[in-house]
Amino acid sequence: MTEAEPGRRVLVGALALVGGLLAFVATFLPWISTDTEDGGTTSITGWGGITGSSQIAGTNLNDVLNGSGTYRPGLVGLIFGVIAAVAGFVIMVYQPPGRRPHRITAAVLTVCGLVCLGFGGWRGLHPGDASVFDAGEASAGFGPWLTAIAGVLILAGAVLVFAGRLDPPVTSAARRGIQPR
Numbered sequence: 001m002t003e004a005e006p007g008r009r010v011l012v013g014a015l016a017l018v019g020g021l022l023a024f025v026a027t028f029l030p031w032i033s034t035d036t037e038d039g040g041t042t043s044i045t046g047w048g049g050i051t052g053s054s055q056i057a058g059t060n061l062n063d064v065l066n067g068s069g070t071y072r073p074g075l076v077g078l079i080f081g082v083i084a085a086v087a088g089f090v091i092m093v094y095q096p097p098g099r100r101p102h103r104i105t106a107a108v109l110t111v112c113g114l115v116c117l118g119f120g121g122w123r124g125l126h127p128g129d130a131s132v133f134d135a136g137e138a139s140a141g142f143g144p145w146l147t148a149i150a151g152v153l154i155l156a157g158a159v160l161v162f163a164g165r166l167d168p169p170v171t172s173a174a175r176r177g178i179q180p181r
Contacts, residue, residue, distance in 0.1 A: 006095075008165060008166065009091060009092065009095060009166050010092050012091055012157050012160045012161060012165060012166060013088045013089065013090070013091030013092030013093075013157070014088065014092060015088070015153055015156055015157040015160070016084055016085075016087060016088030016091060016109050016153070016154050016157030016158070017084075017085050017088030017089055017092065018088075018153055019081075019084055019085075019088070019113070019116075019150045019151070019152070019153030019154035019156075019157065020080075020081045020082060020083070020084030020085030020086070020087075020088055020112070020150070020154060021081065021085055021150075022081070022146055022147075022149065022150035022153065023077040023078075023080060023081025023084065023116050023120075023146075023147050023150035023151070023154075024077065024078055024081040024082060024085065025146070026046065026074070026077050026081075026120070026142075026143045026144070026146035026147040026150060027045075027046040027047060027074025027075070027077045027078045027081075027143065027147075028045055028046060028047065028074070028143075029045060029046065029141060029142050029143035029146060030043035030044065030045055030051065030141030030142060030143055031043075031044060031045060031046045031073050031074065031123065031127070031140070031141050031143040031144055032044045032127045032128065032130055032133075032138045032139070032140065032141055033052070033138065033139055033140075033141045034133060034137055034138040034139065036052070036053050036054055038053060040052060040053025040054075041053065042054035042057065043141055044061055044071065044130055044141075045074065045143065046072065046073050046074020046075075046077065046143050047060070047072055047074050048060045048061035048062040048063075048070075048071045048072060049061075050064075061130060061131075061132065064132075065131055065132070069131035070131075071130045071131060073119075073123055073128075073143075073144070074143065076115065076116075076119045076147075077116060077119070077120070077143075077147045077150070080111075080112040080115045080116050081112070081116065081147075081150060083108065083112050084108075084109055084112035084113065084116070084150075084154045087105050087108045087109050087112070088109070088154075088157060090102075090105055091105055091157070091161070091166070099167065100164075100167060101166055101167070102161050102166055103161065103162070105161065106157075106158040106161035106162050107158075109154050109155070109157055109158035109161070110155065110158040112151075112154050113151045113152070113153075113154030113155035113157075113158055114151065114155065115151070116147050116148065116150050116151030116154060117148050117151025117152060117155065118151070119144075119147065120144045120145065120146070120147030120148030120149075120150070120151055121144070121148045121151075122144075123140065123143075123144035123147070124140045124144040124145045124148060125140070127139060127140040127141075127144070
C-alpha cells in the first residue's frame, strides 16, 4: 500500500506545528492589561511579567504576590502547544503503515486544540483579576486570543487527518472480466 502525497502530509503536520508554536509564543505575550492612573497602560504576560507604565514594571507579579497567589495562565498554552507541535512534527516526518495513518496523533491534536481554543477563548472573554485588580478593571491582552487562534489551527490539522487527507489511495483489485479459455 502506498502512502498519500508526502507534500500533503508535510502541510498537515506543518499546520499543527505552527498552531503549537503559536500557543507557545502566546505565553510570553500580554494576557491582561489595564489603564494606569497616569494615563498609561500596564500589561501582565502569561508568566506574570509586568510591563508598561506601572511603578512595578519589570518585575514579576508572582514575586509581588509573595506566595499569596500565582498568575501563570500561559502554562496551559505551553503544555498543550508543545504537545501539539511535537504531534505536528511526527505527522510531517513519519508515515506509519496501515490504511488510516495518524489517527492517534489526530486524537492528541484534537485534545490540544480544544484545550487551547477553549482556554484562550475563556480567558479572552473573562480575563480575570490576576489577584490584584478589582472585578472588571482589567481587559484581555493579545495572549489569550493568539492561544485560541492556535487552537483553531491545531484542530484544523486534526480534522484533515480524520477526514482522510493522509490516507493512502485505495487501489482496487484488477478485475479480469470475461476471458476466453
